[in-house]
Amino acid sequence: xxxxKNILMNQxxxxxxxxxxxxxxxxxxxxxxxxxxxLESGDILQILGQNGSGKxxxxxxxxxxxxxxxGEIIWQGKNVNDIRESYLEDVLFLGHQPGLKRLLxxxxxxxxxxxLNKTNLSKNVNAFExxxxxxxxxxxxxxxxxxxxKRAALARLYVSEAKLWILDEPFTSIDKEFSIKLKSxxxxxxxxxxxxxxATHQDLKIENMKYFSISDLSGATSE
Amino acid sequence: xNNIGFLAILRRDLLLAVRYRxxxxxxxxxxxxxxxxxxxxLTPDSKELSEIAPGMLWIxxxxxxxxxLDGLFKDDFADGTLEQxxxxxxxxxxxxxxxxxVHWVVTGLPLSLLAPVLGLMLSLPETGYLPLMLSLLIGTxxxxxxxxxxxxxxxxxxxxxxxxSLIVIPFYxxxxxxxxxxxxxxxxxxxxxSPLAIMGALLALSLLISPYVTSCALRLSIYG
Numbered sequence: 001x002x003x004x005k006n007i008l009m010n011q012x013x014x015x016x017x018x019x020x021x022x023x024x025x026x027x028x029x030x031x032x033x034x035x036x037x038x039l040e041s042g043d044i045l046q047i048l049g050q051n052g053s054g055k056x057x058x059x060x061x062x063x064x065x066x067x068x069x070x071g072e073i074i075w076q077g078k079n080v081n082d083i084r085e086s087y088l089e090d091v092l093f094l095g096h097q098p099g100l101k102r103l104l105x106x107x108x109x110x111x112x113x114x115x116l117n118k119t120n121l122s123k124n125v126n127a128f129e130x131x132x133x134x135x136x137x138x139x140x141x142x143x144x145x146x147x148x149x150k151r152a153a154l155a156r157l158y159v160s161e162a163k164l165w166i167l168d169e170p171f172t173s174i175d176k177e178f179s180i181k182l183k184s185x186x187x188x189x190x191x192x193x194x195x196x197x198x199a200t201h202q203d204l205k206i207e208n209m210k211y212f213s214i215s216d217l218s219g220a221t222s223e
Numbered sequence: 224x225n226n227i228g229f230l231a232i233l234r235r236d237l238l239l240a241v242r243y244r245x246x247x248x249x250x251x252x253x254x255x256x257x258x259x260x261x262x263x264x265l266t267p268d269s270k271e272l273s274e275i276a277p278g279m280l281w282i283x284x285x286x287x288x289x290x291x292l293d294g295l296f297k298d299d300f301a302d303g304t305l306e307q308x309x310x311x312x313x314x315x316x317x318x319x320x321x322x323x324x325v326h327w328v329v330t331g332l333p334l335s336l337l338a339p340v341l342g343l344m345l346s347l348p349e350t351g352y353l354p355l356m357l358s359l360l361i362g363t364x365x366x367x368x369x370x371x372x373x374x375x376x377x378x379x380x381x382x383x384x385x386x387x388s389l390i391v392i393p394f395y396x397x398x399x400x401x402x403x404x405x406x407x408x409x410x411x412x413x414x415x416x417s418p419l420a421i422m423g424a425l426l427a428l429s430l431l432i433s434p435y436v437t438s439c440a441l442r443l444s445i446y447g
Binding site: 057084108113 | 227228230231232234235238239242243298301302303304306307308309310311312313445446
């Protein structure tokens, strides 16, 4: 007998992301073809693959920055091309580059990003305490080290209200201590009913982690 | 809802323009130097200078605006903020429009305001000052809008300078023709209504179309 309270919660807040027969072509060669998978609230997917195998491309497809060659991305039962704006309100995408303006301070960058994403503007200070940049938040990003830049970019995770996190190599160039913190942040996002898709070469050892390896499909060829 | 992103980009880019003051001055210095050299290189005779003044001022302003184009999206592309802008839950049209407006505010607007001073150096008759400013105000806005399409198309290339010029200069020609024609007519004491009307129509048209074309070009360019 399932817990009725649990069912109620599920109906209200469970999110589902499915990829249906997703293919992508570059220079007339398939990077990957016919990827199908489904993720629900609380799921985390790690994308594996050699350098250049198309991990970043797959993440960009899921974030709608790139259009697939064929196939569909389904969010809450609807094709994301039809509900692009409401889908993107649920998405947080962090790419390779930190996406920070070098002449603005870390805080100015975060405020700008939050204005664009319409998130509540009152929690900045906490975010920089969490990522350990509180004393540097007013310096131009020019003065920050590579690791600090990454931390400044990751500060968005602490203020975002997005359900689906798409993270491209979030663990590169940050130290061990912050890696542990980031991992626990990801776990707590999953517990709140979020979904995480990430590309990383690290073994994260998170419970119920799903894996998808692009290199499995390296035999896929263009016809 | 749309203007939240529009205003955020407008504010950030203006702030960045103030912090990159050096870049801001480049087109103005170029404009000033070329105009200052003309009397030295061609002729100091004020009658001859006043005849070529409208065209010279317009050509130099056009080149100054063209010079500053290639930075329009380059920095945002390099540091990853363009990627963030493209996947915002808002239409890209308004974001691109905001960036183009800032480009005009930091190049076209100061060029237009400086133009009468340089007109004085070329012995432009006084009756030409206001029409010169007016034609440049409208004209440089059109140049920024058209130029944004070229800047977006050539974004992934490393040496975009020549290609960018080749793409946008043909579209710049009507603006140059009607813009300088407006000043010539005013100096001759004739009505400027018809070139003004055509410039206004060109501005309306490019305001409507070019941010849209630029956003499509950006989506194509950004991941090659």
